[in-house]
Amino acid sequence: MILYMSCFVLFCIGLYGVMRKRNIIKIITGIIICEYAANLLFILIGYRMGGRAPILAHGTVIENMVDPLPQAVVLTTIVIGLATTIVLVTLAIRLYEKYGTFDITKIEELKG
Amino acid sequence: MMLVEKYLPLFVAIPLGGAFLISLLGWKKRGLPEWIGTLIPAGLFIYSLVTLWATTKHGIVVHHLGGWSPPVGILIGADGLTAFMLVIVHFVAACVALYATDYIKKYTSPWIFYVLFLIILAGMNGVLTTCDFFNLFVFMEIASLAACTLVAFGTERHELEAAFKYGVMNTMGALFILLGIALLYGYTSELNMADMANIIAAKGPGSKIVTMAGVFFLVGFGLKAALVPFHAWLPDAHPSAPAPISAILSGLIIKSLGIYALFRIFICVLGMTPLLSSIFLFMGALSMATGAIMAMGQTDFKRLLAYSSLSQVGYIVFGLALGTPLGILGGLFHLFNHSVGKSLLFLTAGSVEYATGTRKLNEMGGLSNKMPVTGTSSLAGAMSIGGIPPFGGFFSKLIIIFAAVQAGHIGYAIWAVGTGVLTLVYLMKAMKQAFRGALAERWQAVREVPMRMRLAMLILAFVCLTGGLLLIPQLKDLFLNQAAKVLIDGRMYSKIWGGF
Numbered sequence: 037m038i039l040y041m042s043c044f045v046l047f048c049i050g051l052y053g054v055m056r057k058r059n060i061i062k063i064i065t066g067i068i069i070c071e072y073a074a075n076l077l078f079i080l081i082g083y084r085m086g087g088r089a090p091i092l093a094h095g096t097v098i099e100n101m102v103d104p105l106p107q108a109v110v111l112t113t114i115v116i117g118l119a120t121t122i123v124l125v126t127l128a129i130r131l132y133e134k135y136g137t138f139d140i141t142k143i144e145e146l147k148g
Numbered sequence: 149m150m151l152v153e154k155y156l157p158l159f160v161a162i163p164l165g166g167a168f169l170i171s172l173l174g175w176k177k178r179g180l181p182e183w184i185g186t187l188i189p190a191g192l193f194i195y196s197l198v199t200l201w202a203t204t205k206h207g208i209v210v211h212h213l214g215g216w217s218p219p220v221g222i223l224i225g226a227d228g229l230t231a232f233m234l235v236i237v238h239f240v241a242a243c244v245a246l247y248a249t250d251y252i253k254k255y256t257s258p259w260i261f262y263v264l265f266l267i268i269l270a271g272m273n274g275v276l277t278t279c280d281f282f283n284l285f286v287f288m289e290i291a292s293l294a295a296c297t298l299v300a301f302g303t304e305r306h307e308l309e310a311a312f313k314y315g316v317m318n319t320m321g322a323l324f325i326l327l328g329i330a331l332l333y334g335y336t337s338e339l340n341m342a343d344m345a346n347i348i349a350a351k352g353p354g355s356k357i358v359t360m361a362g363v364f365f366l367v368g369f370g371l372k373a374a375l376v377p378f379h380a381w382l383p384d385a386h387p388s389a390p391a392p393i394s395a396i397l398s399g400l401i402i403k404s405l406g407i408y409a410l411f412r413i414f415i416c417v418l419g420m421t422p423l424l425s426s427i428f429l430f431m432g433a434l435s436m437a438t439g440a441i442m443a444m445g446q447t448d449f450k451r452l453l454a455y456s457s458l459s460q461v462g463y464i465v466f467g468l469a470l471g472t473p474l475g476i477l478g479g480l481f482h483l484f485n486h487s488v489g490k491s492l493l494f495l496t497a498g499s500v501e502y503a504t505g506t507r508k509l510n511e512m513g514g515l516s517n518k519m520p521v522t523g524t525s526s527l528a529g530a531m532s533i534g535g536i537p538p539f540g541g542f543f544s545k546l547i548i549i550f551a552a553v554q555a556g557h558i559g560y561a562i563w564a565v566g567t568g569v570l571t572l573v574y575l576m577k578a579m580k581q582a583f584r585g586a587l588a589e590r591w592q593a594v595r596e597v598p599m600r601m602r603l604a605m606l607i608l609a610f611v612c613l614t615g616g617l618l619l620i621p622q623l624k625d626l627f628l629n630q631a632a633k634v635l636i637d638g639r640m641y642s643k644i645w646g647g648f
Binding site: 054074105113124128 | 282289303311312316323326327331334337339388
């Protein structure tokens with residue numbers, strides 16, 4: 037139970053980074069931390085205590101293996117996370133070219 | 149039936165293939181991206197009508213992806229609601245693509261625009277047709293990322309800022325949804341939405357995990373649909389994008405990724421409770437008023453329309469959350485009218501920007517004299533959204549207000565009427581400032597936009613005008629009632645799982 041809860045704590049740390057930090061790069065880091073927390077939770081849900089890798093070979097008996105579905109799912113979310121991070125970092129670079137700063141409070145021209 | 153079932157994945161495959169083809173050949177073949185980008189939504193529109201016919205006849209169409217049966221395989225299915233959304237998405241997307249053929253020439257490398265446009269289309273179709281929870285997440289991210297890139301398409305200061313905001317907020321929303329999916333998977337050991345609904349119903353209500361997942365979904369999809377506490381990105385992102393993408397964002401994306409997914413999950417999978425319903429009613433009413441009040445003070449034409457979208461989404465959520473057959477019918481009908489009307493308004497705002505180069509309402513004036521088609525179609529859109537008979541928007545708002553009275557929410561009904569009046573005021577104010585009055589000296593040389601842009605706007609304006617005809621009993625049975633039936637009896641969805 038503590039393990040599951042620690043995932044949510046990690047998620048909240050990431051959320052804090054996204055909401056409170058002023059530096060764009062730190063905001064992106066916060067998002068990455070949130071992503072890891074979600075992935076970790078998914079992997080933990082599929083884990084069985086003392087389980088082994090879910091590989092079916094000749095002569096193996098199917099007993100006490102970890103759930104393979106979350107692992108497949110998390111692989112996909114990692115790739116999606118990569119794409120998101122790339123887009124956000126690209127935007128950060130272009131923002132730096134235009135504004136000359138990473139400070140989010142100075143990049144605030146859209147209001148109202 | 150068999151054919152529709154067999155070729156259901158084409159809704160995702162064809163736009164993705166088109167995007168691949170354009171990125172392969174489009175940058176050297178002039179005109180090819182425009183052709184592919186317009187013909188694909190138009191062709192899929194016809195196919196979505198066939199799907200609609202099939203779902204009316206058979207109720208539910210299910211395709212087993214790759215021939216694998218569940219529980220191993222992934223299902224792709226269409227019921228009345230999906231077919232309803234597919235028809236709207238492809239109709240608006242086809243008009244927008246036709247409009248974009250001329251509009252996008254003012255940017256460099258239009259082929260990138262069409263690649264991303266088709267990827268958005270594929271993502272939206274994936275969200276609409278999939279029956280698998282994780283697929284829903286993946287397609288949602290595909291559509292959001294492509295949309296985020298398109299918001300930054302002009303790579304100017306404001307566009308980059310808006311795109312960054314949109315990217316961060318939407319990614320956070322998606323991560324909340326992912327947490328919710330993880331919790332539900334732990335609870336049910338299943339990712340298929342229909343089977344998940346069965347298991348949750350069998351385990352009975354009152355589970356803390358389902359409640360927690362529900363909260364995560366509320367935040368996540370609330371961010372995607374821009375319901376009021378989570379709306380901060382919308383008024384920045386929607387005006388900053390190129391006009392065709394603003395139309396897609398406001399008309400389709402917040403509806404298919406936000407409202408459709410929200411109600412598909414809360415009504416069909418988790419099961420609606422009175423508490424949830426009252427939360428949605430409150431958020432809907434809050435969105436209505438916030439959007440309308442904020443729109444009153446805007447001087448930027450597209451920003452005004454973005455706030456108006458916020459307000460109209462509030463109406464849709466309000467209608468659907470009432471839960472009565474009449475309320476759901478009104479909500480879905482308003483979804484249709486708003487998709488068509490708001491896309492049209494964004495396209496006309498784009499036309500004005502194309503012709504004059506400004507979005508400031510107080511710099512315009514008298515443009516109707518020089519741009520009669522834009523002026524007339526813009527008025528049609530404004531009258532439909534503002535709720536003037538005989539335009540479609542009037543009937544849908546009327547139905548929602550009647551449904552609220554019928555359900556005993558008199559206070560909310562008065563609230564909705566008041567917001568409706570505000571809507572009419574700010575839209576007519578914008579129309580007057582932009583198109584009526586004396587023509588300023590500097591706009592003497594303004595010319596009407598090219599032919600294909602005019603054609604797209606006229607088609608949408610015509611549908612705005614005749615939208616009310618969908619309430620004729622024969623058409624209503626075919627189009628609206630099928631979709632409403634799915635949301636009225638949420639348990640019907642689990643039939644997709646059927647006899648496995």
